[in-house]
Amino acid sequence: MTTADTPARALPRTSENLLLAEAGEGTRVQFSGIVKDYGATRVLHGVDLDVAPGEFVSLLGPSGCGKTTALRVLAGLERATAGSIRLGGKDVSSVPTNKRDIGMVFQSYSLFPHLRVVDNVAFGLRRRRINRTDAAARAAAALELVGLGHLAERFPHELSGGQQQRVALARALVTEPRVLLLDEPLSALDAKVRVQLRDEIRRIQLRLGITTVFVTHDQEEALAVSDRIAVMSAGRIEQIGTPEDLYLRPATAEVAAFVGVSSVVLGVVAGGALTVWGQPLPLQIAAPDGEVDVFLRPENVRISSADGSGTEAVVQESTFLGSFRRTLVRTLDGALVRVQHAASDRVTFDDRVRIALDPVPVAVRPRT
Known part of the structure; x- marks a missing residue:
């Protein structure tokens, strides 16, 4: 697992772009008891x-879990009631x-409509x-x-939503900040553009080596681009780890x-052992011990004919x-129960089948 004492990656060095030529090795960011x-x-509630x-x-995390508030405290837009924020080891809790x-970069582009694209980007400078x-x-x-050099002379209303968000990203990067904060910047875009810009943000972040904190409620976005993910619930971090850790070992x-x-x-736990429909997991x-709710991933459930086992x-x-089917x-x-299986294995409504469970570790919670 990546830790704060080991850089996430080796950073590229290049002089082909003014910003890349000045790319540093990122800045450590610490929330302490926020x-x-x-x-x-x-x-x-005491976020670390x-x-x-x-x-x-x-x-x-879901809406209302505190993720945007945490980002705003990091940005200095909100003052923490207790705890401290450190950037590069320096306490900036009282720094504006x-x-x-x-x-x-926010969800809304917030570009100046009367300024050309290049002037919007240069505004902070x-x-x-x-x-x-x-x-x-x-x-x-x-x-x-961000791939918009050819549109520098246009005005915001002449750009698509995805292009406007790229301008907002360029504006955030042009001052060569120590830390980049992204507050659900993709949620207002359509699905295809969202994926393209998500991948572009990650590419740029890797090239610059800039420390980045990204707020999202979209788990696919987080899984696709993150080194680590902090899952929040009710103002607390439930778990932080790599995408693989969170998915495979919640x-x-x-x-x-x-x-x-x-x-x-x-499911039923007896003597520390779990069974679901008589199958041990x-x-x-x-x-x-007692009755529990068992969380089954669709890729760990197999479907067979009605006369099979299960x-x-x-x-x-x-x-x-596309490449698979998901059957309920x-x-x-x-x-x-959702089952994920090969697209060529076709079933239709009211078919009688049997399902079996792969013997992989599962998460449970006591049934109330």
């Missing part, structure tokens, strides 16, 4: 997070936003009293970095439920997803 209250309501220099960490040397010639050169370099039922797709079925984490079920629906079946005890 508490945030709004009146009598506590929204962050250590981001390595050059690392890409996502804050992932404009002195923290960060770049931030001009505010820092960088002379016009140098500001224009650095803005042009930033636009080349530490809590909340993480298992939120990361990836799972079916929840009834290994546990991710030891659980007390648990009887009836097909409710089957969806073609109902067992005799009423459980709805």
